[in-house]
Structures are given as C-alpha cells and as structure tokens.
Amino acid sequence: AGLTYPERLNVVTELLDRHVFEGRGGRTAIIAGDLHWSYADLAEQVNRIANVLIRDLGMVAGNRVLLRAANTPMMVASYLAVLKAGGVVVATMPMLRAGELVYPIRKAKISLALCDHRLLADLEAAQAQAPELTRIVSWGDDATGGLDTLMRQPGYEDFTAADTANDDVCLIGFTSGTTGEPKGTMHFQRDILAICDCYGARVLKADPDDRFIGSPPLAFTFGLGGLVLFPMRIGAAMILPEKAGPPDLIDAIERHKASVVFTAPTAYRAMLDRLEGRDISSLRICVSAGEALPKPTFEAWAAKTGLPLMDGIGATEMLHIFIGAPRETIRPGATGLPVPGYEAKIIDEAGVECPDGTPGRLAVRGPTGCRYLADARQARYVLDGWNITGDTYLRDADGYFWYQARSDDMIISAGYNIAGPEVEICLLTHPAVAECGVVGAPCPDRGQIVKAYVVLRDGFEGNANLVKALQEHVKAHIAPYKYPRAVAFVTALPKTPTGKLQRFALREIARSEA
Numbered sequence: 001a002g003l004t005y006p007e008r009l010n011v012v013t014e015l016l017d018r019h020v021f022e023g024r025g026g027r028t029a030i031i032a033g034d035l036h037w038s039y040a041d042l043a044e045q046v047n048r049i050a051n052v053l054i055r056d057l058g059m060v061a062g063n064r065v066l067l068r069a070a071n072t073p074m075m076v077a078s079y080l081a082v083l084k085a086g087g088v089v090v091a092t093m094p095m096l097r098a099g100e101l102v103y104p105i106r107k108a109k110i111s112l113a114l115c116d117h118r119l120l121a122d123l124e125a126a127q128a129q130a131p132e133l134t135r136i137v138s139w140g141d142d143a144t145g146g147l148d149t150l151m152r153q154p155g156y157e158d159f160t161a162a163d164t165a166n167d168d169v170c171l172i173g174f175t176s177g178t179t180g181e182p183k184g185t186m187h188f189q190r191d192i193l194a195i196c197d198c199y200g201a202r203v204l205k206a207d208p209d210d211r212f213i214g215s216p217p218l219a220f221t222f223g224l225g226g227l228v229l230f231p232m233r234i235g236a237a238m239i240l241p242e243k244a245g246p247p248d249l250i251d252a253i254e255r256h257k258a259s260v261v262f263t264a265p266t267a268y269r270a271m272l273d274r275l276e277g278r279d280i281s282s283l284r285i286c287v288s289a290g291e292a293l294p295k296p297t298f299e300a301w302a303a304k305t306g307l308p309l310m311d312g313i314g315a316t317e318m319l320h321i322f323i324g325a326p327r328e329t330i331r332p333g334a335t336g337l338p339v340p341g342y343e344a345k346i347i348d349e350a351g352v353e354c355p356d357g358t359p360g361r362l363a364v365r366g367p368t369g370c371r372y373l374a375d376a377r378q379a380r381y382v383l384d385g386w387n388i389t390g391d392t393y394l395r396d397a398d399g400y401f402w403y404q405a406r407s408d409d410m411i412i413s414a415g416y417n418i419a420g421p422e423v424e425i426c427l428l429t430h431p432a433v434a435e436c437g438v439v440g441a442p443c444p445d446r447g448q449i450v451k452a453y454v455v456l457r458d459g460f461e462g463n464a465n466l467v468k469a470l471q472e473h474v475k476a477h478i479a480p481y482k483y484p485r486a487v488a489f490v491t492a493l494p495k496t497p498t499g500k501l502q503r504f505a506l507r508e509i510a511r512s513e514a
C-alpha cells in the first residue's frame with residue numbers, strides 16, 4: 001500500500017497539529033455530552049499536558065507512562081500528549097482492579113501514571129505492590145499538584161513535538177490474557193499511521209464529515225483506532241459518550257447523529273432488541289470486531305437498519321484490523337480479505353500452508369506486526385515476520401477468510417471435531433436465546449460432550465421443554481452430532497474486559513459441574 005513514512009516522525013504532528021496549521025483548527029474533534037472541542041482546542045490541551053509531563057513531572061522521551069481513564073476528552077488529550085512528548089503509552093482498561101494493574105506496571109517498569117480521579121483508588125492500591133510506580137497525577141478533582149492545576153500554568157499552550165523516529169516504540173498494548181500472563185505488544189510511531197492508511201483509507205473509507213462513535217475502551221486498540229486515530233487522520237469528529245452500553249450507545253447515536261460506529265457483535269445484537277421507535281438513520285458505516293460475527297446477526301442488522309455490518313478481525317499484536325472487506329465486497333458469514341498492505345495464510349501444525357477449503361491456523365504479516373515486550377513467547381508466536389494467531393480459519397477459492405473457532409475452542413466429542421462457535425451461531429437463531437457460549441464438558445464415554453450456556457431473552461423460562469426445543473433446533477439446522485447434550489441457563493456469561501466471551505472460564509465451570 002506504498003507506506004513510506006519519513007524517518008523522523010511524530011504522529012501527533014500528522015494526526016492533530018497538521019489540521020490546525022492547514023486551517024482546519026475550527027473543525028470539531030471531540031463531542032462528549034455538552035462539551036465540544038475543536039481541533040485547535042484539543043491541540044492546546046495536548047500541549048498543556050505535554051508541558052506538564054516534561055517540565056513538572058520529569059518525563060523524558062522514551063519513558064513509559066500509564067494512563068487510566070474511561071473514554072473521555074482528557075484521556076484522548078493525555079494519550080496524544082504522551083505521544084507528542086516522545087513517551088510510550090501504556091493504557092489500562094478502566095475496569096481493571098488493583099490486582100490486575102500490578103502486572104502491567106511491573107512488566108513495563110512504569111514510574112509515572114496519569115489517572116482520572118474517579119479511578120484513583122485501585123491504582124493507589126496497586127502501587128503498594130508495585131513500588132516502581134513512584135508518581136500518580138490525577139485530573140478532574142482540582143487537587144493541588146493535580147493535572148488540572150499544572151496544565152493552567154502560563155506559557156504551556158505551545159509545545160514542540162519530540163523529534164521521534166518512525167520506529168520508536170510509542171505504545172505497549174497488553175493482551176487480555178485469555179491464556180497465560182498478558183503479553184505486552186509494542187508498536188511504533190509509524191504503526192499508528194499505517195492502520196489509518198491501510199484499514200482506514202482502503203476498507204473503512206470514512207470521510208471528514210463523519211462522526212465516529214463506539215463502545216470499546218481506548219486502552220483496547222480496537223477503540224483507539226476506531227474512535228480516535230481513524231477520525232483524526234481525516235479531520236473528522238469523535239463522539240465519546242459517558243457510558244457506552246448498548247442503550248447509551250443508541251441514545252448517543254440519536255442525539256449526536258453519529259455516522260460511523262465501532263463495537264462488538266454482542267452489542268449489535270443487544271441494540272437490535274432496543275431499536276423500536278428510535279432514529280439511528282444517521283448511521284452509514286458499522287464495524288464489528290473483537291469476536292466472530294455470526295451470519296444471523298449480519299442479516300438481522302441488515303433487515304432492521306438497511307446497513308451491512310463490516311466484520312473485521314484485528315488483534316492487539318497487529319494493532320488493528322488486518323482482514324475485512326470494503327462495503328461493496330462483503331460476503332455475509334466471512335470475515336473478508338486481507339486488508340491492503342497485509343498478507344494472511346492458513347497453516348497446519350508443521351507450519352505448511354493448507355490448501356484452500358482446509359481449516360488451519362491463521363497467520364498474518366504486515367506493517368504493524370508485533371514485537372512482544374521481553375517475552376519468550378515471541379519465538380513461538382512470531383515466525384519469520386508472520387504473527388501466528390490463536391484462530392482456526394479457512395480460506396475459500398476466492399480468497400475470503402472464514403472463521404471457524406479459536407484453536408483451543410474446538411470440542412472433540414466421540415471422535416468428532418466440533419467448533420463451539422458454530423453451535424453458538426445456530427442457537428442464536430432461536431428466538432429464546434439472547435447470548436450463549438458453547439464448550440466441551442468432560443464425559444467418561446465421549447471424552448467431551450457439547451455443553452451450551454444460554455442467557456434467555458426476556459419472557460422465556462429455562463425449563464426441560466426449552467432444553468429439548470433448543471436441542472431439536474440445533475439438530476434441525478446443523479449436523480445432528482453437534483447438538484448440545486447439556487444445556488444450562490445462566491443470567492450472564494463470563495467476559496474479558498474487552499468484551500470477549502471467556503470460553504476457558506466456561507470450560508472451568510463445565511469441568512467443575514461434571
């Protein structure tokens with residue numbers, strides 16, 4: 001995709017300051033409730049925070065700075081300020097508690113943190129077990145020595161961007177750790193532009209009058225790209241709702257006339273049940289990532305809104321989406337084609353490429369491929385520039401990639417290989433099912449049996465008749481041997497902070513119940 005960036009590159013010059021120099025400073029950058037910041041307003045806030053980092057907090061280029069906040073304007077400004085000052089952002093999910101914050105602080109050797117005052121308690125508690133964190137500065141509380149006061153100092157409105165190299169590390173994203181310790185993935189200044197210029201320009205194709213909205217936290221690179229980087233690359237606006245659950249998202253889309261939305265398949269399904277009498281006709285682009293998008297969800301969204309859901313698989317390792325499809329070439333049920341600039345292939349256990357139509361492990365190579373932070377797993381998961389994902393996929397004869405399962409989500413029952421997600425998709429087409437998770441439960445006869453954990457829609461009761469009906473539904477629609485021999489009704493499913501179903505947690509539950 002012709003991605004050559006100058007050797008010296010500070011992304012904040014390209015994403016933010018350029019709009020101001022080139023006369024677009026008056027355009028809206030951020031909308032949050034009643035607050036509106038223009039690009040010029042945002043540029044000034046960023047400069048003020050960058051000055052505080054360097055002049056008051058002793059940060060030097062290359063230092064790692066932890067950020068802890070929900071998706072707020074100050075979180076965006078702090079993020080950009082660390083980048084502009086040449087630092088390395090380590091953003092943490094707002095819902096992490098003290099115990100979960102200790103690992104990234106120690107692993108990334110963090111001494112300085114900026115934190116929304118509402119989330120301070122857990123960070124301070126983590127500090128007790130992470131002595132390397134010596135300084136936490138909060139905002140929002142007008143504390144003496146807090147960020148708000150420091151930012152107001154005279155002469156802080158201008159700041160010269162640090163002279164960074166295009167391959168200087170500028171962010172470390174921690175994976176949600178579905179298996180083992182979270183891995184720190186390191187990304188360069190140029191990676192930030194690369195995702196905008198590959199996925200953003202070639203697949204998403206939004207325009208400067210679009211208004212972006214969505215639910216993923218900015219500490220999750222899905223949210224960072226979709227809500228901050230893609231709009232800023234083209235001078236568009238981002239809407240940051242205070243809460244971003246499905247009902248709040250609908251409210252904010254309606255109120256602020258959002259046109260581009262980034263969220264996960266679960267949120268699209270939850271929104272579908274709440275669209276009666278609502279006007280979301282401002283939407284024109286809807287991106288789904290984080291988990292597989294079932295075809296029935298694609299179809300239901302298209303039927304209600306007239307819009308295709310754009311599926312895309314991304315990963316913290318690759319920074320953002322690397323397989324997806326522009327609106328005109330979507331195949332419902334498939335994830336799509338490699339994003340221009342990326343290559344993808346399917347390999348077997350020995351690393352040999354599989355023929356089309358044969359499932360195997362998905363591997364990907366491209367401009368944003370990752371280096372793990374001090375991690376022996378680098379040797380296992382990155383081979384010859386290819387990132388080896390944990391996903392089983394197949395490629396069809398037309399080059400489209402079809403998701404099968406996470407490699408460790410395959411159920412082996414009486415010798416049959418059954419992909420849990422395939423059974424989930426089928427169950428989701430039953431009117432009683434709101435959400436479900438399907439895993440293997442230990443069984444002395446069959447090795448494993450297929451067990452479904454089901455959250456019911458309002459108005460349905462989980463009883464033996466419904467179990468039978470769900471089993472019949474699966475047998476009628478996919479190969480009968482895949483039907484769930486066990487069905488349990490639950491009020492909620494275990495999720496990661498990034499909103500993914502934790503099948504390993506369900507497997508643990510299934511094991512303990514067996």
Ligand code: 3UK
Nearest residue numbers: 221222289290291292312313314315316319320321
């Ligand atoms: C799964 C999908 C099927 C898949 C992410 C967009 O999810 C993101 O990053 P994570 O590191 O997880 C990566 C894993 O999540 N996955 C994501 N999208 C899909 N599976 N279909 C999809 N469309 O297992 C992958 O290996 O949390 C997503 C942008 C940036 C991201 N970091």
